[in-house]
Amino acid sequence: MEDNSGFRPSAGNLDDPPNSRIFLVVSKSLTEDMIRDRFAEFGDIQDIWVVKDRHTKESKGIAFVKYAKSSQACRAMEEMHGRCLGDSSKPIKVLIAQSRGSTSHKEVEDEDLTRIFVMIPKSYTEDDVKSKFKEYGPVEYCSIIKNKNTGESKGLAFVRFERPSHAALAIENCDRSFKAILAEPRNKGSTSESLDYHSSSRQQESMIHEPPAMSMYSYEQYDYSAYDKVGEARNQEGVSKRLTVVSRVPLVQDQLYSLLDLIPGLEFCEVQRDLYSSFSGTRC
DNA sequence: CGACGGGACGC
DNA sequence: CGACGGGACGC
Numbered sequence: 397m398e399d400n401s402g403f404r405p406s407a408g409n410l411d412d413p414p415n416s417r418i419f420l421v422v423s424k425s426l427t428e429d430m431i432r433d434r435f436a437e438f439g440d441i442q443d444i445w446v447v448k449d450r451h452t453k454e455s456k457g458i459a460f461v462k463y464a465k466s467s468q469a470c471r472a473m474e475e476m477h478g479r480c481l482g483d484s485s486k487p488i489k490v491l492i493a494q495s496r497g498s499t500s501h502k503e504v505e506d507e508d509l510t511r512i513f514v515m516i517p518k519s520y521t522e523d524d525v526k527s528k529f530k531e532y533g534p535v536e537y538c539s540i541i542k543n544k545n546t547g548e549s550k551g552l553a554f555v556r557f558e559r560p561s562h563a564a565l566a567i568e569n570c571d572r573s574f575k576a577i578l579a580e581p582r583n584k585g586s587t588s589e590s591l592d593y594h595s596s597s598r599q600q601e602s603m604i605h606e607p608p609a610m611s612m613y614s615y616e617q618y619d620y621s622a623y624d625k626v627g628e629a630r631n632q633e634g635v636s637k638r639l640t641v642v643s644r645v646p647l648v649q650d651q652l653y654s655l656l657d658l659i660p661g662l663e664f665c666e667v668q669r670d671l672y673s674s675f676s677g678t679r680c
Numbered sequence: 681c682g683a684c685g686g687g688a689c690g691c
Numbered sequence: 692c693g694a695c696g697g698g699a700c701g702c
Contacts, residue, residue: 410695419693419694420693421693421694443696445696446696447693447694447695456693456694457693458693458694460694460695460696489692489693491693493694493695494694496694496695513687513688513689514687515685515686515687539689541688544690550687551686552687552688554688554689575686575687577687580688580689582688582689657692657693
């Protein structure tokens with residue numbers, strides 16, 4: 397007895413299983429065949445759809461690729477995000493697509509894709525949990541939910557992986573008795589989204605001195621190895637989520653985005669002028 | 681008789 | 692800054 401939330405039957409598998417579809421931002425000249433050539437190696441592609449202008453039939457530079465499994469979609473994202481495809485020197489973006497019914501086009505963040513929620517025997521320690529799940533990929537941490545008073549396990553645990561594809565592999569392949577699912581983000585449902593981005597102290601901001609102008613676009617060496625560091629970054633709860641960039645060249649908003657919008661989870665950028673140095677600052 | 685199904689994090 | 696077609700048949 398499923399109502400499919402108003403989806404038409406033929407659209408029903410686009411979000412099944414969850415997070416098995418990727419959203420691409422690519423060059424307008426990239427064809428469906430070129431996409432298939434580069435993305436088939438990550439898994440069973442069920443559908444490729446290059447979005448085109450209804451009238452001119454020109455590609456809008458965005459596309460969707462549906463895989464059979466979430467782990468395949470996640471690995472395609474991890475391997476292909478930031479690469480240059482086709483004739484364009486502009487790096488492509490690869491994100492997990494929002495489900496079709498979603499009104500928000502806010503990006504799905506790695507944070508939401510790397511933590512799983514499992515049921516475990518009450519006798520398990522955190523190390524026991526880790527030893528069960530590390531076969532799917534490096535485990536950042538495990539935490540068991542315990543009775544606050546007695547300290548006894550409630551038989552529930554969170555496991556945080558470093559990469560979305562590893563969390564997906566765990567969900568797909570671990571023993572069914574674990575009943576593994578993706579964990580809901582802890583701050584789910586809070587309407588006050590933009591927390592204290594503005595109150596973080598000035599000293600916590602990292603300062604990046606202007607790199608050579610071209611280095612921002614030397615993406616050939618960008619291999620998504622940021623995944624190797626997300627763990628330690630996330631463990632510092634007090635860390636600022638703001639990045640300040642200093643540029644000798646005056647930048648306008650659009651230019652700022654084109655330089656920085658590859659950053660996963662980027663929420664906003666704004667330009668600040670520094671009256672004393674005539675540098676332009678950037679707050680993300 | 682005899683063991684299924686359940687499930688959320690100290691702000 | 693970049694988000695949703697084509698085709699279809701069980702109740």
